[in-house]
Amino acid sequence: MLNRDLADEHAAVIRYLVHAYQEGEDTTVGASLLSRSREEMWHMHWLGMIIAKLGGEPVFQPAPYPYDPSSRASMLQSYREYEEKLIPHYNGEAEKVDDPHIRRVLLREAWESAIHARRFQRLLEKLSPEEAGGLPSGGGELPAGFLETLQTELAGKYDEMLRHIRMSWAFQDEGTAGWNLMDQAMEKMKHLAIFAEAVAEDGAVLRFKPAPMGALPSLEEAVRRAAGDVRNTMKRHEALRRDEELKKHGGVVVKLDLALQQEAYQAEEMEDWLKK
Ligand SMILES: [Fe+2]
Ligand SMILES: [Fe+2]
Known part of the structure; x- marks a missing residue:
């Protein structure tokens, strides 16, 4: 129910x-x-x-x-x-x-x-x-390949965020771990918005399709995977930062610069938790 x-x-x-x-x-x-x-x-x-x-x-x-x-x-x-x-x-x-x-x-x-x-x-x-x-209008201006990149990043960040939320619920009794994960999940929501806004403004259907979660790992394993996920995302975002089409969208560039620094912060935090 x-x-x-x-x-x-x-x-x-x-x-x-x-x-x-x-x-x-x-x-x-x-x-x-x-x-x-x-x-x-x-x-x-x-x-x-x-x-x-x-x-x-x-x-x-x-x-x-x-x-x-x-x-x-x-x-x-x-x-x-x-x-x-x-x-x-x-x-x-x-x-x-x-x-x-x-x-x-x-x-x-x-x-x-x-x-x-x-x-x-x-x-x-x-x-x-x-x-x-009327209806919210506009869009159809982004090149198909760039739109697909934005959709992939949206789906990827949605997945990262949902996994963090799942962990924060599952490990709610494990000291501050649950809260720390939810804190990062909220930041991931902001990152998701960078791509979601651009895709929505272009009039495309947003790819909010959750991937299967799989069995719940231990807290340590879950954090290890999440740190790996955000490190991989950073590599893609660093490449995206050099994309010629992206450079035409000044607002997205600023937000992505911030997201990249926040992603590094999140990865370092999680790697630190694992040491402890
Ligand atoms: Fe409601
Ligand atoms: Fe409701």
Whole structure:
């Protein structure tokens, strides 16, 4: 039951995030969607913590998120309906559960879904007729090969991030390890955004496809693999930094320079944890 909810929350995170990137974070609709997406990330996180605490293996495959893509208004209406359905759903689940924390989380997901439905409704009412009938537009300008590179980097960083999140849930009782991993996962989310924003602005479908996680390794082995993953990513990003097409996108260049330094920091931190 909780894993189905986790997959639904994951779907909502991605739907609102992708739509926010398509609109642009600096627009009213984009900023609002980004804010909703962050709240869905908490919902996902609380469920993941509970599932792992109960000894379960969290499902990282997002559920489908049904929505009508014909216009901004139809999308926001779909979001409102989706959130409205979750209110009785989560309230019903809470009734089946005795554990006070799990019950409280499920009830909270119900009342926050009710707020989300109202926020989407208000956003819908604020749109001008042109905005309501239109869609986030633009794109189709990036060369196919470069777009494919961005998609690969997006998928790679999404995978790194999900593995960190999985570890932080699975090893939540191992001192500060869980928290340190979640801290890095949040930074990976920022790195993911560098590629996701560029792909979304170009109008392509974002490649949020989780790779199979495999059996959970020991904490030490998991950190060793994660350090190796980020070192490999750095090598690709260093090569990407020299790419002629990338150099045309000044904003991405600055963000990638920062990401490269942060990736080195993350790798060094993890290598240090392994020594200890
Ligand atoms: Fe939610
Ligand atoms: Fe929601």
